[in-house]
Amino acid sequence: MNLRNIMSSLMASALVLAPTIALAAEGAQAAAGAPSKWGFLGAALAVAGSTIGAGIAVGLVGAAAMGAISERPEVAGRALIFLGLAEGIAIYGLIIAIMILGKL
Amino acid sequence: MLGAAIRYSYLNAKTRTMHSMRLRPSDWHILETTKDRDAFLHYLATTSYAPWITEILEQKEQGDEVFERKIFGALFNDYRKILGALRDASSRELILALFSRFEGENLKILLRALFSGLGKAGAAHLLYPVERLSRLPWERLWQQKNVRDAVKLLEKTAFGPMLNHALSQFEAQGRLFPLEMAIDIACFRRIDAAAGAIGSRTDRSRVRDVLGSYVDMLNICHIARLRFVYGLSPEEALNYSYSGGNMDLRTLHAIARASDLSAMAKVLPRPFGGVVQGIAGDLTSLRLKLEEWLIGRLRRAFLGSPFHLGVQVAHLLEKELEIRGLISLYQARIHSPAMKAEDIVPGIFLKGGEHLVQAG
Numbered sequence: 001m002n003l004r005n006i007m008s009s010l011m012a013s014a015l016v017l018a019p020t021i022a023l024a025a026e027g028a029q030a031a032a033g034a035p036s037k038w039g040f041l042g043a044a045l046a047v048a049g050s051t052i053g054a055g056i057a058v059g060l061v062g063a064a065a066m067g068a069i070s071e072r073p074e075v076a077g078r079a080l081i082f083l084g085l086a087e088g089i090a091i092y093g094l095i096i097a098i099m100i101l102g103k104l
Numbered sequence: 105m106l107g108a109a110i111r112y113s114y115l116n117a118k119t120r121t122m123h124s125m126r127l128r129p130s131d132w133h134i135l136e137t138t139k140d141r142d143a144f145l146h147y148l149a150t151t152s153y154a155p156w157i158t159e160i161l162e163q164k165e166q167g168d169e170v171f172e173r174k175i176f177g178a179l180f181n182d183y184r185k186i187l188g189a190l191r192d193a194s195s196r197e198l199i200l201a202l203f204s205r206f207e208g209e210n211l212k213i214l215l216r217a218l219f220s221g222l223g224k225a226g227a228a229h230l231l232y233p234v235e236r237l238s239r240l241p242w243e244r245l246w247q248q249k250n251v252r253d254a255v256k257l258l259e260k261t262a263f264g265p266m267l268n269h270a271l272s273q274f275e276a277q278g279r280l281f282p283l284e285m286a287i288d289i290a291c292f293r294r295i296d297a298a299a300g301a302i303g304s305r306t307d308r309s310r311v312r313d314v315l316g317s318y319v320d321m322l323n324i325c326h327i328a329r330l331r332f333v334y335g336l337s338p339e340e341a342l343n344y345s346y347s348g349g350n351m352d353l354r355t356l357h358a359i360a361r362a363s364d365l366s367a368m369a370k371v372l373p374r375p376f377g378g379v380v381q382g383i384a385g386d387l388t389s390l391r392l393k394l395e396e397w398l399i400g401r402l403r404r405a406f407l408g409s410p411f412h413l414g415v416q417v418a419h420l421l422e423k424e425l426e427i428r429g430l431i432s433l434y435q436a437r438i439h440s441p442a443m444k445a446e447d448i449v450p451g452i453f454l455k456g457g458e459h460l461v462q463a464g
Contacts, residue, residue: 056106060113067117067189071125 043097050093057086108411125152136445198298266290296348310414319349396450
């Protein structure tokens, strides 16, 4: 229960903080005229949060897929589509990270 | 929600896949129109029951009892799969408690065999294939010389206290009825206790919803049978009712005091009153109407949030009803081919009846 709460808090923080830190980084960069460590941290958080989210999603979808495939092997193809969708969550974080890094 | 999803994602997908392989109305229609026993079995061998039917066909085993017992292997296989995927001890205990009804049926056969001096060989064809899941000492039980010894051997099992309590009645009356009732009551008390001990509140309420409907249906049929077939008094019939239902004692008492089936239909509370309206006046139609209603309730467990134990319980109970329907249809194909499926199998199997699921 505690672990779940910690994970949820971490993910929520990552999702909220990543753009905030990126904006702060942009501000800091504008002021200082140089890339900020906050920008790198924002990009890292965006990737970390989305990867953790994708990991949880793949875990859940994968387990369900295994359950269904063990009874009806012919649904394996369809199960892979849903696994792909879950995996896609990580890509959103990566895109945000690339956008942040592009601004640095 | 995330915790429930983690607990049930694998099991829920597995159960729903097993549930999706149930017989379709078209399967029932074809089975109804098969011309003989072999055609019935050969068609059934093309469905999800294939492994068990193929065994019967390959071994060329004869006798209706072989089919009736072997087909339950399909249900026990689902019990095994669900138990294998459940980690929580209280959830496992509930599934084992549900399974204990079949152990109880085998115990009744064992006691009857001991009572009439029949050996295991003479009763083996009547036994459910429970060996892979049951932990009762069957070999030792079959070696006992009489009923009392067998009951003593069961002392430390879930059946022990109730059987010990009924032993004096058995010896005073010289008939097995009190022991048989004690076995049934022990099973349902165990199920009720297991349902109450489930840790998660969502699981507990969804399981109670499913089991409450099931026990209510059983209690109505059971009281009707005890009153109008066995001629027991209202108090005795009430005494043998099962625990864990939604109906209170006063309602059950009113049902037990009804003088006949139509009077019973009038005192049934909602929703049963409406469900049994227009029954032909015999116990079979009462049972079929109530089973149809129950299956609608069971299928409702599959709607809404998917992550709870009610899904597994509902699947197991529906599969059990499906197998009982198959056995009835099989017997009808052999003994009274003119009989229509709708007179022996719940209509929801034959016609789909998704409206019953929505209406509950």
